[in-house]
Amino acid sequence: MARVTSSDAPGPAALAALRPRLPSPLEETVDARFERHGVRLLLKRDDLVHPELVGNKWRKLAPNLAAARGRTVVTFGGAYSNHLRATAAAGRLLGLPTVGVVRGEELAGRPLNPSLARCAADGMRLHFVQRSVYRRTTEPDTLAAVLRAADAEDAYVVPEGGSNAAAVRGCVDLGGELTGAADVAAVACGTGGTLAGLAAGLAGSARVLGIPVLKGGFLGARIRALQTEAFGGPRGDWSLDERFHCGGYARVPAHLEAFTADFEQRHGVPVERVYVAKLLHALVTLAGEGAFPRGSTVAAVVTGRPFP
Numbered sequence: 001m002a003r004v005t006s007s008d009a010p011g012p013a014a015l016a017a018l019r020p021r022l023p024s025p026l027e028e029t030v031d032a033r034f035e036r037h038g039v040r041l042l043l044k045r046d047d048l049v050h051p052e053l054v055g056n057k058w059r060k061l062a063p064n065l066a067a068a069r070g071r072t073v074v075t076f077g078g079a080y081s082n083h084l085r086a087t088a089a090a091g092r093l094l095g096l097p098t099v100g101v102v103r104g105e106e107l108a109g110r111p112l113n114p115s116l117a118r119c120a121a122d123g124m125r126l127h128f129v130q131r132s133v134y135r136r137t138t139e140p141d142t143l144a145a146v147l148r149a150a151d152a153e154d155a156y157v158v159p160e161g162g163s164n165a166a167a168v169r170g171c172v173d174l175g176g177e178l179t180g181a182a183d184v185a186a187v188a189c190g191t192g193g194t195l196a197g198l199a200a201g202l203a204g205s206a207r208v209l210g211i212p213v214l215k216g217g218f219l220g221a222r223i224r225a226l227q228t229e230a231f232g233g234p235r236g237d238w239s240l241d242e243r244f245h246c247g248g249y250a251r252v253p254a255h256l257e258a259f260t261a262d263f264e265q266r267h268g269v270p271v272e273r274v275y276v277a278k279l280l281h282a283l284v285t286l287a288g289e290g291a292f293p294r295g296s297t298v299a300a301v302v303t304g305r306p307f308p
């Protein structure tokens with residue numbers, strides 16, 4: 001396997017050479033569905049941070065890529081994972097070998113879907129595992145066995161969705177960039193790492209509202225654990241509204257698709273379906289319910305961009 005020596009390791013300079021657009025733009029958006037309730041809507045355009053390390057994936061991956069110090073980076077995801085694609089792109093851009101452990105052994109014998117094909121084209125070595133095994137890669141023994149089978153034993157491991165303490169700390173600046181600009185900062189949540197860092201960065205100066213895109217009700221405990229890992233304890237003023245997952249991960253029912261296409265038309269902003277669409281739909285619903293006081297400003301974090 002090709003190895004990069006530590007002298008080639010991408011440090012802060014190599015990451016800076018990729019010219020991320022930070023702080024990301026913050027755009028005022030005029031939308032009658034907020035205006036009629038006296039609420040201002042801002043879009044925090046993290047989708048514009050970098051063309052390939054899109055959105056929150058830049059903030060979460062950058063500290064991990066630095067910590068990998070040139071070692072192979074191995075990470076985990078489903079067949080359509082935004083995180084796998086971002087990691088593969090980072091590998092290509094920085095000259096780091098990457099391995100993607102993909103949930104679903106049955107996928108191994110089939111043509112790659114467009115997302116996995118992009119990963120492979122960016123040089124990521126894909127290793128497919130059974131769903132039952134994948135679920136247990138949080139256990140040290142199973143993880144070690146999977147890494148051995150993937151020929152990635154010495155690799156730097158980034159967990160599924162990229163959320164570890166380094167990633168959470170990488171999202172603190174997102175909160176810093178929004179401090180003083182909004183009363184509520186809202187973000188869609190998968191693993192919750194982005195919210196964990198965002199809330200810490202805002203340090204109680206704004207309320208943080210998380211919209212989980214998965215069913216389950218387990219995320220609050222997970223975010224508290226991530227904040228404890230990253231900062232030593234809970235941080236910021238945050239809560240979750242679990243009503244807007246639309247049936248589960250990557251489910252886009254017709255009403256959500258219609259809402260999203262309409263939002264794109266009204267505002268000329270491309271809307272990623274798995275996360276960002278559910279966030280915007282939640283915010284419009286909440287505004288209609290009078291959940292935001294008159295005179296308040298809500299900042300929606302646009303964490304990604306549609307693929308392809």
Ligand SMILES: *Cc1c(COP(=O)(O)O)cnc(C)c1O
Nearest residue numbers: 082190191192193194275303304
């Ligand atoms: C990965 C991703 C998220 C979820 O981030 P977490 O830190 O896992 O909660 C949100 N939005 C988009 C577009 C993503 O790609």
